[in-house]
């Protein structure tokens with residue numbers, strides 16, 4: 001790419017950012033020495049900074065953009081809604097967009113999920129799922145012993161206290177452990193580094209035996225088991241082998257507990273299906289949706305449950321069985337209007353039906369990187385990809401954290417006009433579903449060159 005010029009306006013904005021913005025998941029001391037992109041507009045699969053440079057948004061602006069930026073239909077829907085109403089509350093009132101969206105979601109999510117509880121982020125969607133699960137048991141059979149949750153190694157479910165409690169990425173939650181409630185842990189099939197020490201070829205999903213052990217030992221005490229179906233996102237796009245999700249569903253039924261599917265990352269087409277649960281025909285009791293729900297336009301989340309769960313919350317006013325939870329912006333009409341338009345585009349453009357060849361190419365090109373001496377594993381499902389870099393391929397030894405190898409690769413590829421963000425030493429590639437085959441090729445050609453440049457230093 002040609003030499004970049006920094007305009008005075010960009011400098012002024014950077015100054016304001018440095019002086020006042022506290023960035024998420026960021027060591028701010030390092031931030032001060034960087035020259036952050038000052039993004040100001042987007043179009044299709046691209047973002048543009050205040051200096052006029054163009055970047056391919058290969059992480060969907062942190063896993064949210066679905067059909068590209070400034071999608072005509074979505075812009076139109078938000079503008080139209082804005083012409084009517086920006087916000088009204090769902091406390092004591094209903095609203096047109098939230099009613100219509102709930103009905104649409106019930107139509108497209110796995111069968112049985114019919115009730116929608118709105119909030120505004122993935123973390124709150126999970127928080128709500130946990131509270132609903134707990135309260136469900138207390139009201140269904142006066143079962144107050146269901147205070148435990150089962151979650152998986154490497155899980156990420158959000159940053160609030162409850163959602164961190166069922167998460168297990170030490171860098172995120174370790175420090176807060178005294179504040180968290182205890183969660184029972186079962187191994188997620190991170191097959192590249194098998195948590196139960198087996199070999200992929202003949203393991204017979206031994207990790208499920210561990211889940212069974214935990215559920216059996218705690219039978220009658222577990223409110224729910226929460227899982228990221230098919231792919232653990234923040235763990236580094238860890239893809240589960242065939243049969244694991246289905247097995248987890250079978251076991252949660254066998255030991256009489258609920259299954260919460262956290263589809264915050266996997267939902268809305270990312271895995272190649274509308275929802276990851278569809279891949280193995282699994283019907284969870286509760287599903288959590290956020291990120292892609294509005295096509296990446298506005299913050300919105302939905303926690304959906306079966307009718308059976310919902311019914312346990314019905315009763316006389318003075319029984320106090322209602323679910324006493326709610327966020328101020330719950331069911332925001334602008335966000336719901338964007339979400340409806342998002343679903344319309346999925347339908348009208350047959351987005352899922354047309355995803356096959358793109359996902360195949362994506363998977364093939366990612367796999368192709370495995371011939372590089374420092375690519376340990378390239379994992380994909382649909383358009384979710386994680387390229388795990390290792391110091392030593394034989395021993396799978398990781399790079400020292402201080403080397404920030406993943407970060408360096410992502411900084412390097414930026415000069416090629418591509419935005420990527422790593423999770424540790426795993427390079428995450430998660431483009432909008434609107435990515436073209438040509439753009440997919442460009443991402444992997446550039447990524448190969450960047451990895452070669454950085455790992456051969």
Ligand SMILES: *Cc1c(COP(=O)(O)O)cnc(C)c1O
Nearest residue numbers: 121122123156157158233264265
């Ligand atoms: C991103 C994510 C969350 C948290 O969502 P926020 O909107 O960032 O609160 C929860 N679960 C999964 C699987 C996610 O990927």
